Amino acid sequence: MLVLSTERLRLRWANLQDADFVLDLLNQPSWIANIGDRNVRTLEQAEDWIAARLVMAYRTQGFGFWIVERSTDGERLGICGLTKRDTLPEVDVGYAFLPVHWGRGYAREAAAACLAHGRDRLHLRRVLAITGPDNLASSRVLEAIGMQFVEQRVLAGETRQTRIYAWGGSDTSA
Numbered sequence: 001m002l003v004l005s006t007e008r009l010r011l012r013w014a015n016l017q018d019a020d021f022v023l024d025l026l027n028q029p030s031w032i033a034n035i036g037d038r039n040v041r042t043l044e045q046a047e048d049w050i051a052a053r054l055v056m057a058y059r060t061q062g063f064g065f066w067i068v069e070r071s072t073d074g075e076r077l078g079i080c081g082l083t084k085r086d087t088l089p090e091v092d093v094g095y096a097f098l099p100v101h102w103g104r105g106y107a108r109e110a111a112a113a114c115l116a117h118g119r120d121r122l123h124l125r126r127v128l129a130i131t132g133p134d135n136l137a138s139s140r141v142l143e144a145i146g147m148q149f150v151e152q153r154v155l156a157g158e159t160r161q162t163r164i165y166a167w168g169g170s171d172t173s174a
Contacts, residue, residue, distance in 0.1 A: 003066050004113045011066040011080060011110060014054040018067055019046040021076045030099055034135050057083060063122065065094065068110045077101045080110035082118050082127070087155040088164075091118060092128040095141075102137070112145040115167060126169030130155070130162045139163065 004011040014022070023046040025031060026038050040049050057064030065081035078097030085092060093114050095107050111129075118124040129147055131138040139149075147165040155162050 004117055005071065006109050006113050008071055009077075009106065009110055009113070010069045010071050010074075011113065012069065013058055014050050014065070014067050014079070016047045016050060018050060018076065019043045021067070022046045022050055025078065025096060025098060028099060031096055034132050034138070035096060054079075063091075063118075068095075068097070068106065070106075077106050078110070080107070080114055082114055082122070082124075087157060088128050088130070090126050090128045090166075090169075091122075091124055092130060093118070094129065107138075107141045108144050111141060115145055115147075119168070124168070127167045129165040129167075131165070133161050133163050135163075139165075 001013045002010060003013065020043065023040060023043060026040045026046070026049070038049060040046050054064055061084055063082045065079045065083060068077045068080050069075060070077055078095060078101060080093075080095035082091050082093055084090075093111055095111050095114075097107055115127055118127050127147075128150075129142050131142065133152060142165045143149075145167075147167045150164045150166045152161055152163045154160065
C-alpha cells in the first residue's frame with residue numbers, strides 16, 4: 001500500500017516479497033554498526049522480521065517503517081518511517097538506505113516527507129529521532145529537515161550513547 005510520495009520517491013508498506021531486499025539491508029555493515037545486528041541471515045528470517053517488525057507496526061500503531069522506492073524505476077533504496085519505541089517518550093522518525101544510494105538526498109527527502117506526514121496526517125506535535133554520536137551524515141540529515149539536537153545519553157536497554165533530536169513542542173528533554 002502506498003503511504004507517501006515525493007518528487008523522486010514512493011514510500012509503501014513492506015510485504016513478504018521484500019524479504020530479499022530486507023535481508024540485504026539488515027546485513028549491511030552500516031546497518032549493523034549504526035542500528036545493530038538483528039540476526040536475520042536467511043530469507044525466511046527476513047520474512048519473519050518483516051511480519052513481526054514492519055507489518056505488525058502498521059496494524060498496531062497505524063504507521064511504521066516503509067519501503068522507499070525510486071519513482072522512476074521502482075528500485076528499492078531503503079526504509080524510512082515513524083515508530084513509537086518503548087525507550088522514547090514520543091514517536092520518532094528513522095531511516096536506513098543501502099550505501100550505494102547514499103549522498104543523493106534520498107534520506108533527507110524521505111525523512112522530511114515522514115516528518116510532514118506525522119505533523120499533517122497523524123497530528124503529532126513533537127517527533128524525535130536518534131542516531132549514534134559518530135554518525136555525522138545522519139545528524140546532518142536530521143538537522144536539514146528541521147530537527148534540533150536535544151541530548152546525548154544511553155537509552156534504556158542499550159549500552160552505547162545515542163544522540164537524540166527533536167522537532168516541534170517546547171520541551172527540551174527526551
